[in-house]
Amino acid sequence: AQSVTQLDSHVSVSEGTPVLLRCNYSSSYSPSLFWYVQHPNKGLQLLLKYTSAATLVKGINGFEAEFKKSETSFHLTKPSAHMSDAAEYFCVVSEGDDKIIFGKGTRLHILP
Amino acid sequence: EAGVAQSPRYKIIEKRQSVAFWCNPISGHATLYWYQQILGQGPKLLIQFQNNGVVDDSQLPKDRFSAERLKGVDSTLKIQPAKLEDSAVYLCASSTSGGLSYGYTFGSGTRLTVV
Numbered sequence: 001a002q003s004v005t006q007l008d009s010h011v012s013v014s015e016g017t018p019v020l021l022r023c024n025y026s027s028s029y030s031p032s033l034f035w036y037v038q039h040p041n042k043g044l045q046l047l048l049k050y051t052s053a054a055t056l057v058k059g060i061n062g063f064e065a066e067f068k069k070s071e072t073s074f075h076l077t078k079p080s081a082h083m084s085d086a087a088e089y090f091c092v093v094s095e096g097d098d099k100i101i102f103g104k105g106t107r108l109h110i111l112p
Numbered sequence: 113e114a115g116v117a118q119s120p121r122y123k124i125i126e127k128r129q130s131v132a133f134w135c136n137p138i139s140g141h142a143t144l145y146w147y148q149q150i151l152g153q154g155p156k157l158l159i160q161f162q163n164n165g166v167v168d169d170s171q172l173p174k175d176r177f178s179a180e181r182l183k184g185v186d187s188t189l190k191i192q193p194a195k196l197e198d199s200a201v202y203l204c205a206s207s208t209s210g211g212l213s214y215g216y217t218f219g220s221g222t223r224l225t226v227v
Contacts (some may be wrong), residue, residue: 009152041220042157043115043116043203043217043218043219043220043221044203044205044218045218046216068136074221090154090155092154100157102155103154103155104152104153104154105152105153105154
């Protein structure tokens with residue numbers, strides 16, 4: 001059975017400092033992994049996805065994530081936070097077409 | 113490209129009333145999904161359609177929730193009667209095929225408050 005755990009429900013960083021949002025997964029097969037962002041009153045937007053190609057995945061808005069099979073992790077990072085990054089972030093695991101599991105989300109706060 | 117359209121944006125109803133949500137997916141997207149997102153949680157899949165057929169409704173509370181996609185395009189999700197715990201954002205998504213790797217797009221959602 002597949003599952004996904006976002007290790008922090010809230011993360012606060014100062015503007016201009018690095019961002020790290022942690023995600024661990026469990027999957028019986030080779031999963032596809034995704035990060036989505038949700039701004040207030042907006043739809044979910046795909047940041048990046050891993051589908052068994054390169055383990056370091058670059059996404060939009062300067063975000064990237066590294067797939068580490070040995071650690072079953074897919075942490076999201078960004079070198080320098082911007083105020084506009086404040087939002088809810090979801091790690092998602094997918095096995096094939098019909099099993100999609102969202103994490104509970106991490107709310108990112110950016111301090112001025 | 114137009115996105116996934118949902119209406120209404122907000123709805124407030126009393127418990128035991130009924131409510132319906134509407135979703136218009138991206139043109140040409142065969143697969144349509146309804147999710148429930150309770151405050152503080154990630155979205156949970158309620159039902160998945162492929163064209164006008166149901167692929168997965170294992171997490172749909174069928175005693176009170178129903179959904180249809182009659183012509184394989186628009187879809188409606190209904191709750192009757194509503195309970196307090198149904199308060200959530202209801203998200204619609206569509207994709208060209210099944211799975212998140214295939215142009216999966218979410219709508220902005222309908223925020224339901226049951227009082």
